[in-house]
Amino acid sequence: MSHTRKPSRSLNLAPATRASGRIRLPGSKSISNRALLLAAMCSGATTLEGLLDSDDTRVMIAALRQLGVQVDEAGEGRVRVQGQYPFPIKEGTLFLGNAGTAFRPLTAALSLMGGRYELSGVPRMHERPIGDLVDALRTLGADIVYLGREGYPPLRIGALRAMEENKNGGAPSDRVRVRGTVSSQFLTALLMAAPLHVARTGRPLVIEVEGDLISRPYILITLRLMARFGVNVACDGDSRFVVPADAAYRAPGRIAVEGDASTASYFMALGALGGGPVVIDGVGQDSIQGDVAFADVVQAMGATVVRRAESIEVSGPVVARGERLRAFDRDFNLIPDAAMTAAAMAMYADGPCTLRNIGSWRVKETDRIHAMHTELEKLGARVESGPDWLRVHPVTADQWRAASIATYDDHRMAMCFSLAAFGPKGVTIEDPDCVGKTFPGYFPAFGDMLDGNAGARAAPPVITIDGPTASGKGTIAHRVAQALGWSVLDSGALYRLTALAVQQNGTNPDDEMAVARVAQELDVAFQGEQVLLEGRDVAALIRQEQVGNLASRVAAYGPVRQALLERQRAFRMAPGLVADGRDMGTVVFPDAPLKIFLVADVRARAERRSKQLKEKGFSANLADLLESMRARDERDRTRANAPLVAAADARTVDSSSLTIDETVRVVLDLWSSLGFQPQE
Ligand SMILES: Nc1ncnc2c1ncn2[C@@H]1O[C@H](COP(=O)(O)OP(=O)(O)OP(=O)(O)O)[C@@H](O)[C@H]1O
Numbered sequence: 001m002s003h004t005r006k007p008s009r010s011l012n013l014a015p016a017t018r019a020s021g022r023i024r025l026p027g028s029k030s031i032s033n034r035a036l037l038l039a040a041m042c043s044g045a046t047t048l049e050g051l052l053d054s055d056d057t058r059v060m061i062a063a064l065r066q067l068g069v070q071v072d073e074a075g076e077g078r079v080r081v082q083g084q085y086p087f088p089i090k091e092g093t094l095f096l097g098n099a100g101t102a103f104r105p106l107t108a109a110l111s112l113m114g115g116r117y118e119l120s121g122v123p124r125m126h127e128r129p130i131g132d133l134v135d136a137l138r139t140l141g142a143d144i145v146y147l148g149r150e151g152y153p154p155l156r157i158g159a160l161r162a163m164e165e166n167k168n169g170g171a172p173s174d175r176v177r178v179r180g181t182v183s184s185q186f187l188t189a190l191l192m193a194a195p196l197h198v199a200r201t202g203r204p205l206v207i208e209v210e211g212d213l214i215s216r217p218y219i220l221i222t223l224r225l226m227a228r229f230g231v232n233v234a235c236d237g238d239s240r241f242v243v244p245a246d247a248a249y250r251a252p253g254r255i256a257v258e259g260d261a262s263t264a265s266y267f268m269a270l271g272a273l274g275g276g277p278v279v280i281d282g283v284g285q286d287s288i289q290g291d292v293a294f295a296d297v298v299q300a301m302g303a304t305v306v307r308r309a310e311s312i313e314v315s316g317p318v319v320a321r322g323e324r325l326r327a328f329d330r331d332f333n334l335i336p337d338a339a340m341t342a343a344a345m346a347m348y349a350d351g352p353c354t355l356r357n358i359g360s361w362r363v364k365e366t367d368r369i370h371a372m373h374t375e376l377e378k379l380g381a382r383v384e385s386g387p388d389w390l391r392v393h394p395v396t397a398d399q400w401r402a403a404s405i406a407t408y409d410d411h412r413m414a415m416c417f418s419l420a421a422f423g424p425k426g427v428t429i430e431d432p433d434c435v436g437k438t439f440p441g442y443f444p445a446f447g448d449m450l451d452g453n454a455g456a457r458a459a460p461p462v463i464t465i466d467g468p469t470a471s472g473k474g475t476i477a478h479r480v481a482q483a484l485g486w487s488v489l490d491s492g493a494l495y496r497l498t499a500l501a502v503q504q505n506g507t508n509p510d511d512e513m514a515v516a517r518v519a520q521e522l523d524v525a526f527q528g529e530q531v532l533l534e535g536r537d538v539a540a541l542i543r544q545e546q547v548g549n550l551a552s553r554v555a556a557y558g559p560v561r562q563a564l565l566e567r568q569r570a571f572r573m574a575p576g577l578v579a580d581g582r583d584m585g586t587v588v589f590p591d592a593p594l595k596i597f598l599v600a601d602v603r604a605r606a607e608r609r610s611k612q613l614k615e616k617g618f619s620a621n622l623a624d625l626l627e628s629m630r631a632r633d634e635r636d637r638t639r640a641n642a643p644l645v646a647a648a649d650a651r652t653v654d655s656s657s658l659t660i661d662e663t664v665r666v667v668l669d670l671w672s673s674l675g676f677q678p679q680e
């Protein structure tokens with residue numbers, strides 16, 4: 001989840017030419033989080049299907065559970081919420097990460113429900129304004145105190161003021177005003193919580209919007225979902241909403257969550273930039289999400305769009321061959337999230353593209369106008385910007401620069417800039433895992449679409465390198481990954497980190513389940529040469545022989561292997577992965593197109609390890625090393641769970657008398673012999 005996530009590795013995307021294929025979108029974040037809260041606030045049970053599984057929805061589910069609401073997993077993408085109003089737990093401290101779709105609506109619901117809570121988030125959440133919402137809630141009797149800067153989270157919510165204690169001396173107001181110009185989430189939060197207020201007063205509540213309402217389509221999502229839960233709000237244009245006196249949420253039984261239309265924008269862009277066709281399942285012309293209108297944007301830029309009830313198909317020029325999209329000058333007030341995708345596409349246009357009325361970008365996950373401006377310039381684009389606008393000039397072939405793109409812990413920055421892969425230099429995305437906020441599987445899905453790969457393989461290619469300790473797996477894996485421009489997974493490091501964490505926190509290494517919990521909760525990040533365990537660089541520490549030996553012991557536990565399995569698979573992303581360990585080819589990536597079993601005579605290995613340890617400043621005795629390696633090999637080979645054995649289809653490479661360069665060459669040649677070419 002976002003509050004524990006540390007910036008991860010970088011991802012190199014090689015230049016791409018064509019994109020085509022089919023994607024089933026993950027559930028809409030906006031619908032998922034609204035539906036979760038509405039289901040929690042009504043009487044009866046609701047099953048939500050197609051629910052998004054991402055950082056932001058996990059934040060919402062965790063908060064609801066903390067508040068005593070029963071939320072049960074009911075199969076893939078499905079949860080069952082047993083609504084309970086008011087929430088049973090009346091006091092608590094909620095950490096809501098950077099999830100605006102959780103923070104704002106929960107602030108409103110909790111402050112009108114009664115109870116004492118503290119709500120906080122990541123530092124960026126504390127820079128995102130909430131004053132307009134708090135002011136409105138106070139007129140309804142809410143007691144909210146800022147714990148930091150006035151107008152911003154964190155907040156303390158106190159007990160509701162009694163009806164007669166309103167600050168105006170009368171009952172809580174039946175009319176509330178809220179500004180519409182900063183974030184539409186304020187109005188959404190008030191609307192969703194309004195039935196709690198009318199249940200108290202017994203009178204209708206009138207909500208008036210001051211100023212122009214931004215991102216209006218998101219309000220339509222709110223109103224339509226409230227209607228599904230039995231509350232119909234009367235609207236007078238965008239400026240006046242009346243919640244009836246008898247408003248009370250009722251469980252609809254089942255809600256099917258549409259695919260995420262903002263996420264669809266990246267795949268529409270893929271079709272528009274890489275020829276297509278790209279078929280996007282899960283949203284279509286019947287969608288209730290405003291961002292589906294991004295199809296009009298790509299169409300105006302020259303793409304061909306076919307709209308169906310629940311899918312959209314996009315084809316377009318092949319920009320990598322020099323074909324261009326049409327430039328635009330557009331107001332993006334209604335679709336600010338998808339608008340970011342247009343800004344990235346602008347690099348491939350036939351003239352400057354201007355995005356207007358995007359002031360809300362300033363208060364999103366990051367200041368997106370600043371971030372977009374800065375990162376587009378790194379790629380060679382000329383960019384201009386103002387308080388609420390951005391102009392991007394197209395990048396010609398000779399202007400493109402190879403760049404490493406910072407993503408500002410903003411999922412949309414990472415996803416937008418993946419589109420820079422259609423430039424001639426490719427692109428590096430820093431901290432690509434920030435996409436977990438809305439679409440953890442984005443990069444594998446993106447990679448599958450590129451250069452005619454769609455459908456040809458289930459996931460990006462993996463070269464596995466398994467073998468005994470000190471056979472050179474890690475060294476060779478890094479060098480091969482470097483030559484191919486791929487990512488690398490040192491799976492042994494995860495077992496070593498588990499061992500180190502067990503050692504450091506005093507866990508009993510014989511207690512399988514306790515060790516598995518440590519493995520499950522490992523807080524690790526790989527950053528270049530650094531291996532961070534809870535933020536501390538332990539790259540050298542985990543290389544110690546005793547840590548390796550403990551790693552080998554705990555690696556024999558089935559629950560530990562299970563706990564680390566998906567974490568390892570998550571490293572698989574385009575354009576490819578080189579993974580080293582003991583069971584990479586047999587268990588973790590059994591479909592890898594190339595599997596290497598790297599061996600070397602035990603004496604050669606002991607000598608290499610001894611030299612390596614001494615270079616890192618640790619003492620080493622050859623005889624001891626020989627003995628401990630033999631024991632480790634034996635344990636790794638004979639354990640019941642995922643033993644060290646060559647996969648049936650592995651190629652054995654003996655590096656005893658090869659240099660590192662020679663070993664790398666053997667692997668790259670094997671890869672090329674499969675019909676794949678090393679890049680550069
Ligand atoms: N031909 C070779 N191939 C690979 N590594 C070699 C070779 N010759 C010497 N080495 C050295 O062997 C040492 C051990 O390599 P490395 O740490 O990559 O092994 P490993 O198999 O990943 O070990 P472990 O499984 O214990 O992590 C390194 O210092 C590396 O430079």
Ligand SMILES: Nc1ccn([C@H]2C[C@H](O)[C@@H](COP(=O)(O)O)O2)c(=O)n1
Pocket residue numbers: 469470491492493495496548551552555556580581582583584632636
């Ligand atoms: N895929 C893996 C990787 C490692 N292990 C275990 C066995 C090793 O002895 C230990 C340390 O690994 P190394 O860093 O030496 O590669 O971790 C495993 O069981 N499966």
